[in-house]
Amino acid sequence: MAASIPMINTIMKRILILGSKHNTGQCRTTNLTWCRTLMQSQRRYQEESEAQENSEEDLTPKRKIVDPETSIRYVHSPEFVKGYGDKPVWFHYRRNFKGKIPPPTRENCIRQGEIATASPCPICRDEYLVLDAKNIKLLEQFICPHSGEIFDSMKTGLCQTQQKALTVSVMRAQDQGLLEMKLPFRTYDYEDYKS
Amino acid sequence: MAASTTFRCSSLSSACRLLFQKQTAGYRQLRFLSSSSQDNSASDAVSAAPENEERDPFPVFVQPRVQELLTRITGFDLMKVAGPQKKPLQRPIYKLMTDEQLNAELSSAKERLQHRLQMPPYMKPRRPHLTPLSVDPELAGFDKSNYVFVDISFGVKDRKRSVVIREVDGTLRVAPWDVKERMNQIYNPREGRHVVKPSMFEEANLERMISEKRYQYVLDRACCQFEPDDPDFIRTTHRVYNAVDQCGDYEHLRSTRHFGPLAFYLAWHSSIDGLLVDMLDRDKAQDARDLVVLFADVHPDSSCAAAISELPQQDDDVAVIKTYLATDCKNKDKVELSLRAMVDSQRSKGKTQNSSL
């Protein structure tokens, strides 16, 4: 029984990041194609009876957990450029919602170690993107180059857990001096120090 | 507001009043929390300075003559001082101007931006408070934690704020400096300053920042975080100045607020040769002369100072630098070489100007 895997379980989603089909106003002419396949976990699509029969090892593994050093290597690699080009990671991501006013982004794309949604946010969809204080190149993509502030999740499309992780990593990096913060100008009154 | 006195006294039984009489002797000591205009450090004994202590640099730094020399040495590169600021993106504003209008705008900008070159004070490290205000062994064990009392009177500046700590063993003392800094940030928060010291100022991270040559950011953040007499501030700034001096990266700090303290640090520690060579190589004769005069002002007892005061013509840049070479210079060869090169280049420039005329 374990050998016969129904068609519905072999869902392999190849996500195309063309974007231009859905945009009405803007013209985004891109030829970027997503170069890696993202596996939807078989576990989510099997029926209850099958879940009891299939053992843990038969099913595809959960979302891979990658350590920050590997993520840093990935972000500097040619594969990253092939997948994202010179734009930030969130640039071509398009949220799906009804109506004109976007609601706040979802709380979580990943539940119990696997992707639980059809359109995960820019960080969750790529398991090699890990938000860490040392991963400066990735963090800088989420910071406005003009004002030095972190972009809102409404702009980037990050889920709330990733937005929090981003804020924490940026604060940690600023604390260690890896990222520069916006500093106020300290004015001194020499009279205070003369006593 | 007219309250009956009986209600105040009812809380004090006669037994308590006896105790209070006992305390009056000690109570007279506790005048530190009196008028907030009084500096609390006057009434408590800060650890006594040893006899052979080095002299205080701040009074020398604050002298008008020294300040003038330092501002002249710093220079004013409008583009660098105005510099790119972290701001939300705005539309650019275009104006059509005549030459006169442009010059007027530039001079008004220069006046406006002069405050950005205010130098952080150069001070010696502060000393810890040693003597307690009141020793009370009978009060030992009154609680498991220390009590920190902060004066939040209106108009009190952070430096003058009274912060007092009652320790578990009953002693009352002026709070240590790190406790005071923390309380200042908690009760008078300031942007850019954190309650917990950033790990950027620890040895490993600081060395990394310095090897990446991010001198200005380190110094700016140190100014925001620490007071000028904080040992951490002095350690950080001195480390950066040393690195700048060794690598010869003076141009990174030139025309910033940190160049003055850098020059003062080098003059104070009698190691101006590196900076002097850099100035001479860039044909800044007047800056070099100012630096030597600064050295003489900082060390009025040195032979260089005496020689300069005896000079007949104090306006001659080369003569002043030569007196320094003859007296207190350590790297004579390098400085002499640079001086000769500068003099030659000036002469050749003079010749070409004459020939063009």
Next chain:
Amino acid sequence: MPRLPQRKSFDIIRLALHGCTNRPFYHIVLTKNTRPRDAPPFEQLGTFDSMPNIHNEKLVSLDIERIKYHLANNVALSKPVEKLLGLGGLLPVFPMSYTIAKRNRKKMEAATNDTEEHLQEEDTEKSQ
């Protein structure tokens, strides 16, 4: 029926409990003694955090200038406020602080004696 005499009303500096469940935080306020504990006061003169922080400190902020002004105008103080001002050095130490300190020292001594006896018993058992 004649009206019952109202209790005497006077100004007092006392603690007003704010914060939330399992997290007390006190404001040191000048108010009338008849008013509710947390009612808006005339003036807030400071704060007191009764939970020790990571450095094992309890933070007390006092507006010394205003407290001295009110003390000079003969305002009443509640016992916790007198205790705090005594510990801080603005007023003489409150007598109850000495009593509590003595009691705590006694308790600690008793506790250390108990542990010593316990350890001695263990040693004798081991030797046997």
